Amino acid sequence: MSHVLTTAQALTLWHDVALAMVRDDEPDLSVRQMSILLTIYLEAPPHTVRDLARKLGVSKPVITRALDTMGKLELVSRRRDEKDRRNVLIQRTVKGALYLERLADTIGKLSQKL
Template sequence: MTIELSELQALDMWRRAIVESVRLDAPDLSARQMALLLSVYLTPSPHTVRGLAKILKISKPAVTRAIDRLSDMGMVRRKPDEHDRRSVFIQRTVRGSVFLREYGELIVQAAKKA
C-alpha cells in the first residue's frame, strides 16, 4: 500500500498526531526516545545497546540514556543475557505496547484528516 503525500501534508499529519498526543497527556518522549522505542518494537529482537546504537547510528551512551528514561516510564525493560552477564537485552513491555498502539491510532486518525 502506497500513500502519496507532499512534504507539507506529511508534516501536518505528524503535527496533528503530536498535538493529539499532548491533549491526551501521553508520555512526552524525545525524538531519540521515540526512535529507540519504535526500533525495539518494530525490528526483530533480540535488542542490545550495541545493536540499537548501530541501527540508530548514535553512541552507546546516548542509547543508554534513552533506555534509562524509557525504562523509568515502563516502556521497555532490561533483561540480563543468561549466557553473557556483560550483555543486557532490551525488551518490550505491556505499557510500551499499549502506548505505541494508541499512538499508531492517533497517526491513523491524522491520516484520515489529511
C-alpha cells in the same frame, strides 16, 4: 494502492500527531527516544544497547540514558543476557505496546483527515 502524501500533507500529519501527543496524558518522548522505542517494537529481538547504538548511529551512553527514561515509564525493561552476561537485553513491555498502539491509532485517525 499506496497514497503518497504531499510535503504539506506529510508535515501537517506530523504536526497534528505531535500536537495530539502533547495534549494527551501519555509521556512525552524525544524523537530519539521514540526512534529507539519503535526500533525495539518493530524490529525482531534481541535488542542490546550496542546494537541499538550502531543501528541509530549514536553512542552507547545516549541509548542508555534514553532507556533509563523509558524504563522509568515502564515502556521497556532490561535484563542480563544469560548466554552472554556482558550483554543487557532490552525487552518490550505491555505498557510500551499499549503506548504505541494508541499512537498508531492516533496517526491512523489523523491521516484520514488529509
